[in-house]
Amino acid sequence: MNHALNQLQPYPFEKLRALLGAVQPAADKSPIALSIGEPKHRSPAFVAEALSANLDQLAVYPTTQGIPALREAIATWCTARFGLPAGVIDPARHVLPVNGTREALFAFTQTLVQRDVPPPQGPGLVVSPNPFYQIYEGAALLAGAQPHYLPCLEAHGFNPDFDAVSADVWQRCQILFLCSPGNPTGALIPLETLKKLIALADQYDFVIAADECYSELYFDEDSPPPGLLSACAELGRHDFKRCVVFHSLSKRSNLPGLRSGFVAGDGDILKSFLLYRTYHGCAMPVQTQLASVAAWQDEAHVKANRDLYRAKFDAVLAILDGVLDVQRPDGGFYLWAKTPMDDETFTRELFAREHVTVVPGSYLSRSVDGHNPGAGRVRMALVAPLAECVSAAERIRDFVKSL
Numbered sequence: 001m002n003h004a005l006n007q008l009q010p011y012p013f014e015k016l017r018a019l020l021g022a023v024q025p026a027a028d029k030s031p032i033a034l035s036i037g038e039p040k041h042r043s044p045a046f047v048a049e050a051l052s053a054n055l056d057q058l059a060v061y062p063t064t065q066g067i068p069a070l071r072e073a074i075a076t077w078c079t080a081r082f083g084l085p086a087g088v089i090d091p092a093r094h095v096l097p098v099n100g101t102r103e104a105l106f107a108f109t110q111t112l113v114q115r116d117v118p119p120p121q122g123p124g125l126v127v128s129p130n131p132f133y134q135i136y137e138g139a140a141l142l143a144g145a146q147p148h149y150l151p152c153l154e155a156h157g158f159n160p161d162f163d164a165v166s167a168d169v170w171q172r173c174q175i176l177f178l179c180s181p182g183n184p185t186g187a188l189i190p191l192e193t194l195k196k197l198i199a200l201a202d203q204y205d206f207v208i209a210a211d212e213c214y215s216e217l218y219f220d221e222d223s224p225p226p227g228l229l230s231a232c233a234e235l236g237r238h239d240f241k242r243c244v245v246f247h248s249l250s251k252r253s254n255l256p257g258l259r260s261g262f263v264a265g266d267g268d269i270l271k272s273f274l275l276y277r278t279y280h281g282c283a284m285p286v287q288t289q290l291a292s293v294a295a296w297q298d299e300a301h302v303k304a305n306r307d308l309y310r311a312k313f314d315a316v317l318a319i320l321d322g323v324l325d326v327q328r329p330d331g332g333f334y335l336w337a338k339t340p341m342d343d344e345t346f347t348r349e350l351f352a353r354e355h356v357t358v359v360p361g362s363y364l365s366r367s368v369d370g371h372n373p374g375a376g377r378v379r380m381a382l383v384a385p386l387a388e389c390v391s392a393a394e395r396i397r398d399f400v401k402s403l
Helices: 003-007 012-020 045-053 055-059 068-081 101-112 135-142 167-172 191-204 228-235 267-280 286-296 300-320 343-354 386-402
Strands: 095-098 125-130 146-151 173-179 207-211 243-248 261-265 334-338 377-381
Touching: 003 135, 012 343, 045 055, 045 286, 055 286, 068 095, 068 261, 068 286, 095 101, 095 267, 101 135, 101 173, 101 207, 101 243, 101 261, 101 267, 125 135, 125 167, 135 146, 167 173, 167 191, 173 191, 191 207, 191 228, 228 243, 228 261, 261 267, 300 334, 300 386, 343 377, 343 386
Parallel strands: 125 146, 125 173, 173 207, 207 243
Antiparallel strands: 095 261, 243 261, 334 377
16 A cells, blocks of 8 residues: 555545534525535536537547647637747647646646655655645645645735745755635736746746636636736747646536646646656547537637626625625635634534535645644635525625624
8 A cells, every 4th residue: 555645634525524524504594515616607508519419439549648629729728818929839749638637736746756856855845835725735745745835825915925935945846836816715826926936947947837727717807817828928938848737627617527628838748747647547538528629619608607706706795795804816716714713613603503514724724833824714615606605695694793
């Protein structure tokens, strides 16, 4: 048995089930889950039609690299979305389809981490924001690396204070995970910060892995948030050296069950990643690829999706105004609210009295030097229909006022 498995912590939702397991919620109130970030908006009908129209591809072995039509659709989308010069992103060299970002983030870490780093530099570090998506941590541990956590505090706009990171940490860093908009904070990493991080990656020879699966959920239609590829474009970094981005149709297109995304960036890194994935045995089915082509080529359904989230944020924040310390995020579909008591007690009592489920912020973070940056906060996922989100906000308001 791999002894590194013993280092893995329970997933946040396992902790949540244990916290609420013995609690009897109010029987007269219907359950409302704001806990799991699973999109509940309707999946685009044309994607389902493309999937069903190509079921004959069930008889075809898919290739790990994916069909040219999908790689070309992704390259075209990246060029338009992130302002890349025409022809800079090569579909055959700079794009690789994956079965959702979760699988890809894990496998990418196994590909990149160097296990044989000699002392005094070793073991290598996988640096991530804190709070964070737990795959970053688990992937690091199972690759033989050491996770290193950068707190995301309100004082720095819920982004890590990269200027406070020591040279020793950068020297040992092998992968820097970014998440923008952040999970759970919704914070965006500014373009100038991304440029500075690229310079650090060059100086200390590490790879930036930008998890941008929430990038298409934002509020200002005239100002789509920049990404790591945007920074590369501004720097004239057309080889995307040391830069890799992860995108998915799960949040953008309400297709979490399709398990379709992509990795794009440094062609040399993707060549090695393709080799790993060839042995990993995780090629995307051809019918899924063809359905994904249709999704990446359409923006109307993505804008409609943002409109739905915008309406929910407007309604919920209006109800919670003056009741909870919570602000509209830069992007994503989470609220990162301060609690008037410790986050576990708040979560348990809210569930017991109002049958509303949220996630304690401390479950999404790690304590470093005695401080957990998620403590005293809860994550609320506004994924349910508008009426349910409004009802949940009203129940939360009543609960807080009753304290």
